[in-house]
Amino acid sequence: MISLTEIKVRGYHTDIYGHVNNARYLEFFEEDRWAQFDANVDLRKWAQKGLVFMVVNINVNYRKAVSFGERLLVSTGVEKIGNRSAVLKQEIRIKDSGELAADALVTFVLSDKTGQLLSMDDDMAEGLLKIGRSQPQ
Amino acid sequence: MISLTEIKVRGYHTDIYGHVNNARYLEFFEEDRWAQFDANVDLRKWAQKGLVFMVVNINVNYRKAVSFGERLLVSTGVEKIGNRSAVLKQEIRIKDSGELAADALVTFVLSDKTGQLLSMDDDMAEGLLKIGRSQPQ
Amino acid sequence: MISLTEIKVRGYHTDIYGHVNNARYLEFFEEDRWAQFDANVDLRKWAQKGLVFMVVNINVNYRKAVSFGERLLVSTGVEKIGNRSAVLKQEIRIKDSGELAADALVTFVLSDKTGQLLSMDDDMAEGLLKIGRSQPQ
Amino acid sequence: MISLTEIKVRGYHTDIYGHVNNARYLEFFEEDRWAQFDANVDLRKWAQKGLVFMVVNINVNYRKAVSFGERLLVSTGVEKIGNRSAVLKQEIRIKDSGELAADALVTFVLSDKTGQLLSMDDDMAEGLLKIGRSQPQ
Numbered sequence: 001m002i003s004l005t006e007i008k009v010r011g012y013h014t015d016i017y018g019h020v021n022n023a024r025y026l027e028f029f030e031e032d033r034w035a036q037f038d039a040n041v042d043l044r045k046w047a048q049k050g051l052v053f054m055v056v057n058i059n060v061n062y063r064k065a066v067s068f069g070e071r072l073l074v075s076t077g078v079e080k081i082g083n084r085s086a087v088l089k090q091e092i093r094i095k096d097s098g099e100l101a102a103d104a105l106v107t108f109v110l111s112d113k114t115g116q117l118l119s120m121d122d123d124m125a126e127g128l129l130k131i132g133r134s135q136p137q
Numbered sequence: 138m139i140s141l142t143e144i145k146v147r148g149y150h151t152d153i154y155g156h157v158n159n160a161r162y163l164e165f166f167e168e169d170r171w172a173q174f175d176a177n178v179d180l181r182k183w184a185q186k187g188l189v190f191m192v193v194n195i196n197v198n199y200r201k202a203v204s205f206g207e208r209l210l211v212s213t214g215v216e217k218i219g220n221r222s223a224v225l226k227q228e229i230r231i232k233d234s235g236e237l238a239a240d241a242l243v244t245f246v247l248s249d250k251t252g253q254l255l256s257m258d259d260d261m262a263e264g265l266l267k268i269g270r271s272q273p274q
Numbered sequence: 275m276i277s278l279t280e281i282k283v284r285g286y287h288t289d290i291y292g293h294v295n296n297a298r299y300l301e302f303f304e305e306d307r308w309a310q311f312d313a314n315v316d317l318r319k320w321a322q323k324g325l326v327f328m329v330v331n332i333n334v335n336y337r338k339a340v341s342f343g344e345r346l347l348v349s350t351g352v353e354k355i356g357n358r359s360a361v362l363k364q365e366i367r368i369k370d371s372g373e374l375a376a377d378a379l380v381t382f383v384l385s386d387k388t389g390q391l392l393s394m395d396d397d398m399a400e401g402l403l404k405i406g407r408s409q410p411q
Numbered sequence: 412m413i414s415l416t417e418i419k420v421r422g423y424h425t426d427i428y429g430h431v432n433n434a435r436y437l438e439f440f441e442e443d444r445w446a447q448f449d450a451n452v453d454l455r456k457w458a459q460k461g462l463v464f465m466v467v468n469i470n471v472n473y474r475k476a477v478s479f480g481e482r483l484l485v486s487t488g489v490e491k492i493g494n495r496s497a498v499l500k501q502e503i504r505i506k507d508s509g510e511l512a513a514d515a516l517v518t519f520v521l522s523d524k525t526g527q528l529l530s531m532d533d534d535m536a537e538g539l540l541k542i543g544r545s546q547p548q
Contacts, residue, residue: 010308011427012301012434016479021423022192023163027286030159034284055159059196068427147445149295149438153285153342160286164423171421205290296441296466300434329433333470 003039005032005074006095009066019065025102026058029090032074033106040130050113056085060104064094071095077134081125084117085109089134140176142169142211143232146203156202162239163195166227169211170243177267187250193222197241201231208232214271218262221254222246226271277313279306279348280369283340293339299376300332303364306348307380314404324387330359334378338368345369351408355399358391359383363408414450416443416485417506420477430476436513437469440501443485444517451541461524467496471515475505482506488545492536495528496520500545 007013007028015021020028037043046053066072072092079089085107092102110118120128144150144165152158157165174180183190203209209229216226222244229239247255257265281287281302289295294302311317320327340346346366353363359381366376384392394402418424418439426432431439448454457464477483483503490500496518503513521529531539 008308008312010305012304012432014427016422016425016429017189018427022167022195023160023423026160026163030286031284034282038282052154054202055199057196057198058159059194061194062192065191145445145449147442148290149297149441151290153288153292155290158286167423168421171419175419291463296469297434297437300437304433326428328476329473331470331472332433333468335468336466339465 003035005035007031007072007074009068009070009072011068014068017065018067020067020101022060022062025060025062025092025104028072028074028092029058029060029076029104029106032076032090033088036076036131041127046110046124051118052111052113053108054111055106055108057107058104060102062102064099064101066092066094066101072101077132078128079105079134081120081128083119086120086125086128088131140172142172144168144209144211146205146207146209148205151205154202155204157204157238159197159199162197162199162229162241165209165211165229166195166197166213166241166243169213169227170225173213173268178264183247183261188255189248189250190245191248192243192245194244195241197239199239201236201238203229203231203238209238214269215265216242216271218257218265220256223257223265225268277309279309281305281346281348283342283344283346285342288342291339292341294341294375296334296336299334299336299366299378302346302348302366303332303334303350303378303380306350306364307362310350310405315401320384320398325392326385326387327382328385329380329382331381332378334376336376338373338375340366340368340375346375351406352402353379353408355394355402357393360394360399360402362405414446416446418442418483418485420479420481420483422479425479428476429478431478431512433471433473436471436473436503436515439483439485439503440469440471440487440515440517443487443501444499447487447542452538457521457535462529463522463524464519465522466517466519468518469515471513473513475510475512477503477505477512483512488543489539490516490545492531492539494530497531497536497539499542 009020013020013024073095074092076088076090079087088106090104093100146157150157150161210232211229213225213227216224225243227241230237283294287294287298347369348366350362350364353361362380364378367374386392420431424431424435484506485503487499487501490498499517501515504511
């Protein structure tokens with residue numbers, strides 16, 4: 001079972017067009033990433049090892065403008081775990097209609113304190129996969 | 138000659154890691170897009186025709202963490218003008234070192250009041266190109 | 275019974291000191307104001323009459339720095355309903371300890387489309403009071 | 412001579428009403444505080460002593476809604492230097508008309524690493540006063 005972040009669009013989320021602003025979407029995506037990592041990945045363990053996750057690319061499609069008062073659901077799934085990086089697929093849907101408002105591929109790497117990139121080992125992959133795989137569209 | 142937006146990284150720009158947050162970069166990019174359109178494109182003319190620019194995709198690479206106190210330069214160039222969409226290439230560089238902190242391709246379309254997508258006509262292309270072409274890397 | 279907005283402090287909420295930034299607190303307060311008005315006041319009725327609420331003063335005390343990972347509870351109560359303005363008292367408490375992180379008095383007025391200030395009539399006062407009175411400290 | 416921060420109101424600054432949002436004003440005020448401290452106060456010296464400025468109260472009046480495209484000037488002056496705290500007076504004016512859009516009193520204290528509040532000594536007072544006194548209205 002997958003938990004989702006629910007957000008109701010408030011006045012302060014929207015911009016001059018009455019729509020949620022591009023930058024704000026990234027906060028909505030980030031909110032659900034933190035929620036998923038909180039729930040599924042033992043961040044403290046990685047932090048104690050001095051490991052840091054760094055987002056290196058976000059590729060976001062803005063598909064449908066969302067307006068004041070709409071309820072959004074943000075979801076996160078694992079799209080791909082590579083040797084040196086991993087990709088999350090995130091979606092923001094309008095709760096009532098199920099319509100896709102935005103989706104994003106978020107690529108991150110794992111580095112140690114010195115900035116050295118690390119391999120995604122089995123332990124990390126196992127942790128990430130607790131978040132669940134992304135759904136094929 | 139190309140104008141650039143200069144931003145000094147303040148405490149409220151940075152997040153828990155002491156770095157500028159992912160979402161905030163999109164505001165920096167947006168700031169320079171507005172500045173370029175202000176200076177080069179007759180937005181009032183397009184607005185009077187009921188035309189609206191809509192960003193449909195942002196593909197952003199985070200290349201180097203930037204920290205409190207650093208000065209950034211944001212630049213914008215036209216990467217491609219297609220039939221139905223146009224792509225801007227934007228960069229954020231650290232002023233002192235010239236290092237690339239982030240770059241993004243920003244794709245937008247032009248729609249009328251009913252949401253109907255319009256072709257990028259010659260008039261629009263001419264306006265956009267006043268911003269200048271993006272530089273090959 | 276009073277509903278509260280619960281917010282978990284994420285990395286993107288905090289600033290260079292690892293603390294929630296001053297401006298972000300205002301968003302937390304605004305989130306709970308919208309939630310309370312949503313639940314208790316028939317905003318559509320006021321909007322149809324062309325009436326708009328405008329915040330004219332916020333007086334906020336920052337009492338305790340809150341850090342990444344802490345859970346906050348935001349509450350809103352009616353402090354005072356005057357002839358021409360009303361005052362809400364809002365608090366942000368750390369969920370686990372109950373400690374007060376910040377509190378604010380938020381004064382707003384009611385205006386019509388022309389910007390003319392209106393009296394808070396009995397109907398409005400009744401609606402507001404469904405939010406509940408603020409607690410004496 | 413007093414330097415001012417100039418800000419042009421962009422689409423991403425405004426909210427559903429087409430006006431600059433309450434929380435965003437605090438970022439504008441903060442921007443000018445950093446600029447003034449940068450220019451006038453040797454922050455490095457204080458940081459090396461392990462001293463931290465903490466804002467403990469902001470009392471902000473929203474006097475006039477500002478809209479997309481308007482140019483704002485943010486100013487900061489010293490209102491009062493007490494024994495244990497200091498107060499800055501900040502204003503945001505519309506550049507073209509000179510009208511006051513918002514003003515704020517911002518109270519801060521000085522603490523050491525242990526959270527102990529310190530007196531504002533002569534050295535600090537001298538530094539602060541380089542920012543300039545606030546103007547009587």
